[in-house]
Structure formats: C-alpha cells, structure tokens
Amino acid sequence: MDRATTRRSWRTGATAGVAVSTLLFLFAGCSSNPATSQQPGPTDPLTRSATAATAMPATTVPPATVAPTTTRTVQPIAGAGGLGDVAFPDLGNGGYDVASYTITIDARPDDPSIRATTRIDAIATNDLGSFHLDLHGFAVRSVNVDGSPAAFTREGDELIVTPSTAVLDDADFSVDVSYDGVPDPLHDPDIGRVGWIDIGPTSYVVGEPHGAHAWFPGNDHPSDKAIFEFRVSVPTGVVAVANGTLSEQRAAGATTMWIWDQSEPMATYLATVAIGDFTIQTGVGPHGLPLRNVFATRLAAAAADATARTAEMIEVLESWFGPYPFSTYGALVVDDGFGFALETQTLSLFPRSIAVRTTASQRIQVHELAHQWFGDSLSLSRWQDIWLNEGFATYTESLWLERTQPGYDIDREMQSFANKKYGPITHPTSDTLFGDAEYERGAIVLHALRRTVGDEIFFAILRDYATTFRHASVDTAAFVSLVSRHVGRPMNDFFEQWLNAPTTPALPSR
Ligand SMILES: [Zn+2]
Structure with a gap:
C-alpha cells in the first residue's frame, strides 16, 4: 500500500500473553497455521487403521509377509478461530492449510x-471435528465438505463448519460455500472501506489488511498463501x-464469464x-x-500515458531484485478518488x-511494483513485520529516483526521514500498521545497511533475499539471518x- 494513508485505529483484543507467545512462536521460524485450539471437537473420537507402506525397488520380489498394521486414535479437535497474530488475533484459522480458492461470482x-460460491481446497493439519472460515456479512446458503452438506454457524466474522464426518489429519478436503447479498465492507478509519467496494457502475476490491473476508470466505491471513481461480x-x-491471466471468456446468453x-x-x-467499464491494454x-x-475507459488515454514506463520499471527492479516473480503485471486504474494504492x-x-505524468505518480507506481517482490512474492508471516513490505517499497522509490532523476540526492531524502x-517499528499495533514510521524508518534501515556494507554486498543481499524466499513467507529474523x-x-x-532504538542512530555517510 502506498503511504497516502497514515494512522489506523482498529482495535483488537490481544492480550499480553497472546502477544508474547505468538512472537516467540513465529520467531522460532514456524510457517503457516501455528495455532490450533486443543479442545476436543463435537465429533466423537474415531479410530482408523492404516497399512504401513514400504517402498522397494520394482525389481525386488516382495517377501511373503503381511505388512504391519498400525492403529491410531483419531481425536478430532475444533480448529482455532484465529492464528493469534498480535496485530489481528482473529484473522486466519487453525487446523488446515489452503491450497487453492475458486471464487465464482455473479455481479x-x-x-x-452479488451471488457467489467459493470453493476451498485445503489440507488438514489436525483431525478436525470442526473448523473456521473467516467471512463477514452475506447470507450463507450452504456449506458442503467433500461434496456432502455440512452444518455451519456464524459467530461474528467466523463461519464455523462442522462436517458430517471428521476431516482426518493430512487429508485433502474441499469446502464449497454458497452465499449472496450486498457486500458489507469493513471500515478502517484511515484506509476507509475495505472489502468489495461498489461505486455504482464499477465495483473493485480493497483487501489490505483484513478486507478479503468481506467478499469471500477463507483463511484470511497472509501466512496461508494459495493459488486462485476467479x-x-x-x-x-x-x-x-482479476489477478493473474485471463484464461477464458465464456459467453452464455446475455452473460459472459471471465x-x-x-x-x-x-x-x-x-x-x-x-467489474465495470474498463479498457484492457x-x-x-x-x-x-x-x-x-x-x-477505467474514461481515463484510458491519460492512464496509458502515465504508466508508459512500466516495462522500464520492471527491467530496472529486476536488475536489483532478480526476476519479476509472476507471469504478468499491470495497473488497474479505477475512476475513484481513494487516497491510497494497493x-x-x-x-x-x-x-x-x-493518471498524470508526475514524479509523485511514478513513485507510487514504483512502490506498488516493488511490492510484487516484497509483500507479494515474499509475504509476511505476521503483520507486525510490515516494515519488510513498506520499508522495502519506500526505499525502492528512492532507488528509482536515484537511477532516473538527475540531481536527486538519496542521502538527503533519507536524512529528511531521519x-x-x-x-x-517492529511492534506496530493494528493502529500503527500503516503509519509513516513503517515506511520511512523502514527505508532508513535499508539505507543504513547499504552505507554500512557498501553497494555490492547490499544489492547482493536484496537479490538473495528475493530469490531465497520467492513465493514464501518471511519475518524480520529471517532477513537479519540472511x-x-x-x-x-x-x-x-x-x-x-x-x-x-528510541530514535534512529546517525546515518552513516557515503
Ligand atoms: Zn506499500
């Protein structure tokens, strides 16, 4: 997100105990879905048998013995309704890891x-008698697990699903949620509305940080990444x-499915x-x-002119960070006046x-492009490490100007931040997640590192970091270690x- 937005004041109910235990857990290097409650679920304990398989070369004649049979007790639990993220304790859910979302929307x-069905293909990380999805608003019409109707209840923004039979640990399972209604965006005092935003002829989405579950059910935390089809x-x-590549346009009567x-x-x-009156270029x-x-078609000519340097920007950023991490890129310019970019x-x-040809517009474009590496390909294990997104994107703005704008003095700009x-900056609350400190002190940290180790090592670090954690999750400890x-x-x-430190040390000189 660009830093036109500043302070936020969304309150959470995090307790100190939750904060400390989660911090330690995540810094221990765990990946997705660390938290799962240990209470037994509503389903009776089951037992299941498994035959131990032994791999052997195809040319070997198997011995004439029966493979041993092991039995374990299945004690389904209730998957947790949050991952304990210090900034957003209720976001995400325990007990499973989503592999893919297929989001079908009629708008x-x-x-x-809107009328929608979201299919979630996931893998269980526990025996699950029940599990949560994050979902805000809508009337939920049905929930199926592996094709069979499942019971469900709503508690706030948690959709709690109880399948007819427990989902076993390590099993692939699918969930289909059918829902409809007028989307009810969540409110953020600084970003404004987050979720599915309808401005009449056009609708668009603002997802950061907690808006995704205001338009589709899922595991709404960046530590659980998945592939998507829309x-x-x-x-x-x-x-x-939508994100990614257009694979098909399917016309049926007066309706077309994209x-x-x-x-x-x-x-x-x-x-x-x-959706709306857009021109695709x-x-x-x-x-x-x-x-x-x-x-937006009304803005197409000006927007095309303003974004004419996108290919050059990608090429320059690739020279610093390594290959662009996705199969396509582009800008979505909406005919609306919100005060941020995402x-x-x-x-x-x-x-x-x-849609203007100014340095300010260029900076914002470079900022969001830099996030494709730092924020999107390398995404956060926990929201509190937001400086790894915003500090990197902000510093990339300055790197771009240093490269392309004669007379730009990066040391002077970093000093102005200092x-x-x-x-x-490593312990923001949900109030301060998008505060200027995360952006500008985050950039200062990188500039101090660059002036301390020199350009050669600094850019090798950036490239190695982007390569090592490509399409994975990161935290501050991982970056410091690298x-x-x-x-x-x-x-x-x-x-x-x-x-x-209470304030930044004096910046090293060139
Ligand atoms: Zn940003």
Whole structure:
C-alpha cells in the first residue's frame, strides 16, 4: 500500500500473553497455521487403521509377509478461530492449510448484491471435528465438505463448519460455500472501506489488511498463501478482471464469464476483482513478460500515458531484485478518488489521481511494483513485520529516483526521514500498521545497511533475499539471518538499533 494513508485505529483484543507467545512462536521460524485450539471437537473420537507402506525397488520380489498394521486414535479437535497474530488475533484459522480458492461470482453493475460460491481446497493439519472460515456479512446458503452438506454457524466474522464426518489429519478436503447479498465492507478509519467496494457502475476490491473476508470466505491471513481461480459472470459488454491471466471468456446468453488464473501463491488480502467499464491494454515487458493494464475507459488515454514506463520499471527492479516473480503485471486504474494504492498481486490498484505524468505518480507506481517482490512474492508471516513490505517499497522509490532523476540526492531524502525521529517499528499495533514510521524508518534501515556494507554486498543481499524466499513467507529474523550470512558476522545488534532504538542512530555517510 502506498503511504497516502497514515494512522489506523482498529482495535483488537490481544492480550499480553497472546502477544508474547505468538512472537516467540513465529520467531522460532514456524510457517503457516501455528495455532490450533486443543479442545476436543463435537465429533466423537474415531479410530482408523492404516497399512504401513514400504517402498522397494520394482525389481525386488516382495517377501511373503503381511505388512504391519498400525492403529491410531483419531481425536478430532475444533480448529482455532484465529492464528493469534498480535496485530489481528482473529484473522486466519487453525487446523488446515489452503491450497487453492475458486471464487465464482455473479455481479451486475446495476445491482449492489452479488451471488457467489467459493470453493476451498485445503489440507488438514489436525483431525478436525470442526473448523473456521473467516467471512463477514452475506447470507450463507450452504456449506458442503467433500461434496456432502455440512452444518455451519456464524459467530461474528467466523463461519464455523462442522462436517458430517471428521476431516482426518493430512487429508485433502474441499469446502464449497454458497452465499449472496450486498457486500458489507469493513471500515478502517484511515484506509476507509475495505472489502468489495461498489461505486455504482464499477465495483473493485480493497483487501489490505483484513478486507478479503468481506467478499469471500477463507483463511484470511497472509501466512496461508494459495493459488486462485476467479470465475466472474457479468452482463456481456461489462469487463471483469482479476489477478493473474485471463484464461477464458465464456459467453452464455446475455452473460459472459471471465475466468482468471492466479497460478502463483497469493495471500488473501492481495486477491482482487473489478467489474465495470474498463479498457484492457496489453503489452510486452522485459524478456517477453505479458503486461496488461486495466483502465477505467474514461481515463484510458491519460492512464496509458502515465504508466508508459512500466516495462522500464520492471527491467530496472529486476536488475536489483532478480526476476519479476509472476507471469504478468499491470495497473488497474479505477475512476475513484481513494487516497491510497494497493499492490494487488500482478494487478496493482490505483485511484484516478495516478493518471498524470508526475514524479509523485511514478513513485507510487514504483512502490506498488516493488511490492510484487516484497509483500507479494515474499509475504509476511505476521503483520507486525510490515516494515519488510513498506520499508522495502519506500526505499525502492528512492532507488528509482536515484537511477532516473538527475540531481536527486538519496542521502538527503533519507536524512529528511531521519529528522522525523520515528520510534521503534517492529511492534506496530493494528493502529500503527500503516503509519509513516513503517515506511520511512523502514527505508532508513535499508539505507543504513547499504552505507554500512557498501553497494555490492547490499544489492547482493536484496537479490538473495528475493530469490531465497520467492513465493514464501518471511519475518524480520529471517532477513537479519540472511544479512548476517552475507556480511560474515551477526547483524542482530545493527538491526536492533536501526529498527528499535528510541530514535534512529546517525546515518552513516557515503
Ligand atoms: Zn506499500
């Protein structure tokens, strides 16, 4: 997200105990879905038998014995309703890991309601008597698990599903949720509405940080990435776009279904759909990378002019961070006046104000493009490490200007950030997640690192970081560890000072 937005004040109910235990757990290097409650679920304990399989070469004659049979007790639990993220304790759910979402939506510009089915293919990480999905609003019509009707209840923004038989640990299972109604965006005092935003002839999505579950049910936390397919039906003549690549347009009578595939893993908050009067402009980027921009038709000429340097930007960022991590890129410019931009994966979302040829517009475009590496390909294990997204994207703005704008002085800009005397940045609350400190002190940290280790090591670090954690999850500890390896000594104290000293130390000179 670009930093036109500043403070947020969404309150959570995190307790100190939850905060400490989650911090330790995540810094221990765990990946997705760490939290699962241990209470027995409503389903009776089951037992199941499994035959131990022994792999052997095909040429070996099997011995004439029966393979041993093992029996274990299945004690289904209730999957947890949150992952204990310090900033958003209720986001995400325990007990499973989503592999893919197939989101089927019927939407019309003249109708504020949508009719939708979301299919979730997941793998259980426990024996599950019940499990949660995050979902805000809508009337849920049915929930099927592996094709069979399942019981469900709603508790706030939790959809609690009890399948007719327990889902066994490590099993693949599917969930189909059918729902409809007028989307009810969640409110954020600084970002504004997040979720499915309907402005009349156009609808679009704002997902960060907690808006995804206001338009589709799922595991709404960036630590559980999945691939997505979007099947969006609109009246023929209306354009429907989403992340990834258009695989098919299927006309049926007066309706056309647009099918978009996001085949690389994606965090839920980066999922996007837009419908309305759009013009799709295609092009080619570096090494044949397909580009597709989606412009509100009224703005198409100005937006095309403003975004004319996208291919060049990708090429320059690739020279620093390594190959662009996805199979396509482009800008979605909506004819609306919101005060932010968002790095929706492969299709960054911009308001109409981007459609001007100015340095400010360029900075925002570079910022969202940088997030495709830092934020999208490398996504957060926990929201509190947001500086790994925003500090990197903000510093990339400055790198771009240093490269392309004669007279731009990056040291002077970083000093201007330092003069603001930001406090520590690795423990933001949901109130301060998008505060300027995460952006500007985050950028200062990277600049201090660059001036300390020199350009050669610094850019090797950025490239290695983007490559090592491509399409994976990151936290501050992982970055510090990688930097320490490059520098050849522990850099924990360096980062502790630059990230968390009461104010930033004096910037090293060039
Ligand atoms: Zn950003």
